Amino acid sequence: MAKDTDFLYVSARIKYLESKLLGKNDIERILDAPGTDEALKILSDSEYGSDIAEMENIYEFENALGKSMLRTIKTLKESFKDHEIITFFTLKNDFHNLKVIIKAMVLGNDNMYLSHLGEVPPEEIKKYAEGETSASIPDSLKVAYHRAMEAYELTKDPQQIDFVLDQALFDEMGKIADNLRDAFLKEYLTALADLTNIRTMMRLKKMDGDIRTLDNALVGGGSLPKVFFREKFLESSQSLIEALDATPYQQVVSEGITHWDQTGSPSVFEKLMDNYMISLARRGLYKPFGSETVIGYLAARENEMKLLRIIMVGKINGIPSDMIRERLRNVYV
The missing domain is CATH 1.20.1690 (V-type ATP synthase subunit C fold)
Known part of the structure; x- marks a missing residue:
């Protein structure tokens, strides 16, 4: 098991890299840009600048995000020996x-x-x-x-x-x-698996799936056992909300599933699920060194890419900023 001190060097590099993450104000400026060209111009002054400069058209934006993330992965791999967290x-x-x-x-x-x-x-x-x-x-x-x-x-x-x-x-x-x-990595995986299984169960309920399909679809690693999902699969959404009322997932489930039932769309659940995971990862912001800093930063970079993807796809398709804003996740910093 790695010790916190094994992460001294990489944590120092991450603390510098965290200063380059886009904050809430940055995301709002990009969102409020009149079009894709103006949004890219704002991003040109960020860590994505060199990759955006190589774009020939807006449809290469995904490639620009990928190049930026590859640099992040390379930097982290150069900064400590054990790459399993990456x-x-x-x-x-x-x-x-x-x-x-x-x-x-x-x-x-x-x-x-x-x-x-x-x-x-x-x-x-x-x-x-x-x-x-x-x-x-x-x-x-x-x-x-x-x-x-x-x-x-x-x-x-x-x-x-x-x-x-x-x-x-x-x-x-x-x-x-x-x-x-690593206790924090296991905690992160547990939450991700639980929320993934809740989402899967709800999707199958909406599709009139059966128990056998549910059994085949559930992933391992969570704290909620299969028998829990089998029982709740046959019960109402309210029963699931009540069963998880005293758990850390209470807000995700209560607000997300209520909206899902009312609209038929999982969008709010998925947004709240992402927000929960980024709030968990944010623990890395408050530790000077340790595995939490690596886990938190990697989650932050993935979240930032998702935010930019939502904004740019929305702008390409002419979706109003207010509608795009409803889909945006919380930022890490």
């Missing part, structure tokens, strides 16, 4: 790529967005999926690939691909948390 956050990109590649194969969809923010080059994952057994990917991804393909072949339901790979992702994140024996 892998905890980047793994989702490998599993995203695996999902996209499998679905492209089985559904014949060539419109693929592949992330380059994972631990494995997406080209290697694609090679393995195409039958090249010499492709350089970890055993965990190989096993997940075969399980996902088996589930699809058995059911012909593309949703099963998501279920299998989400479970595999959370299993791998759980292994990292167990291996590091």
Whole structure:
């Protein structure tokens, strides 16, 4: 188990990098910009400036975000020896790529967005999926690939691909948390798994799914057992809200599910879920050094990218600023 003092150097670098994160006022300025050009001009004076300067058009904005995040990952990896905390956050990109590649194969969809923010080059994952057994990917991804393909072949339901790979992702994140024996990372994973399972259960209820599908969809790593979800799946939303009233998830569940029931949209639940996770990660702001600073900063960077993505996609599609603002998550700093 790493000691807080093992993070002295990387924490010092992060404290500097935190000063470059976008604050609430920065986000408001970008949001209030009349159009995409003006928004990009504001961002040009930020940490994203060099990447925005290389853009040929607004549709390369996602690539600019990716380049910025790659620099962050590189900086952190250069700053301390144990990269498993970083892998905890980047793994989702490998599993995203695996999902996209499998679905492209089985559904014949060539419109693929592949992330380059994972631990494995997406080209290697694609090679393995195409039958090249010499492709350089970890055993965990190989096993997940075969399980996902088996589930699809058995059911012909593309949703099963998501279920299998989400479970595999959370299993791998759980292994990292167990291996590091880091209390804060385990707490972060527990909350993420619980809230993910609550969201999954609600989605399946709205889709008139069944218990068997629910069992296949729930991920591991949370504090709420499967039996809890089986029981609440058959009961009302109010029963779920009451059951979680004394838990840390009370606001997310009460406000998020009430809005979901009233409107049919999970948007408020997902926003509150993200806000809960960033408030948990914010513990890293208040520690001078330790794993919390790394976990908090990585969560902050992912959250910042999500905020900018929401704003820019909204502006590209001509959505009014007030409507975009309703979807924005809290900032880290």
